[in-house]
Amino acid sequence: MEIAEKLLEKNTESQSIASINSASFNYNSEVRFRIAYFEDQIWLKFYVTEVSIRAKEINVNGTVSKDSCVEFFISTNKIWSYYNFEFNCIGVCHVGYNSKDERLLIDPAVLKNIKVKTTFGTQSFEEKIGEYHWELMAIIPRVCLAYDNGSDLMGLNATANFYKCGDEISTPHYVIWNPIGTIIPDYH
Numbered sequence: 001m002e003i004a005e006k007l008l009e010k011n012t013e014s015q016s017i018a019s020i021n022s023a024s025f026n027y028n029s030e031v032r033f034r035i036a037y038f039e040d041q042i043w044l045k046f047y048v049t050e051v052s053i054r055a056k057e058i059n060v061n062g063t064v065s066k067d068s069c070v071e072f073f074i075s076t077n078k079i080w081s082y083y084n085f086e087f088n089c090i091g092v093c094h095v096g097y098n099s100k101d102e103r104l105l106i107d108p109a110v111l112k113n114i115k116v117k118t119t120f121g122t123q124s125f126e127e128k129i130g131e132y133h134w135e136l137m138a139i140i141p142r143v144c145l146a147y148d149n150g151s152d153l154m155g156l157n158a159t160a161n162f163y164k165c166g167d168e169i170s171t172p173h174y175v176i177w178n179p180i181g182t183i184i185p186d187y188h
Contacts, residue, residue, distance in 0.1 A: 059092070
């Protein structure tokens with residue numbers, strides 16, 4: 001994990017997640033990310049500074065979006081379908097596959113293959129008020145794109161977006177890398 005993290009930081013530029021999609025939720029935490037792939041893995045690192053933080057969800061595929069949460073959405077094809085990878089600040093993930101017709105959760109046994117390191121450890125906690133900085137590094141193996149045809153990451157033509165949210169913290173927010181054109185925050 002440490003080698004991947006160092007390579008990612010040395011060889012990629014960080015990108016800012018800073019678009020606010022709704023005037024009703026105008027708080028903008030400071031969020032940056034880096035992304036790359038290596039062999040059959042997606043390497044992803046988030047850097048977050050925010051004025052309150054929470055990590056109550058401890059169950060894989062639970063409602064991590066209610067906590068201090070970062071998200072990565074990726075569509076690997078030209079049709080309307082995508083994966084959403086959501087992580088709270090203690091590294092608990094929620095991963096789904098979404099198409100026009102259905103939303104399916106990825107099997108937790110498959111998700112055990114994701115390696116996550118976060119600066120807040122793994123213990124849940126109630127909301128804390130104050131300025132907090134945290135980082136999350138995730139190594140997502142190709143197997144987590146469970147509904148794809150198994151093509152390699154090299155040469156994959158995909159679209160992606162990145163988010164920061166906190167649905168149930170005292171400063172709820174929905175910040176986006178690329179705006180999605182919805183009035184009410186709804187990443188799906």
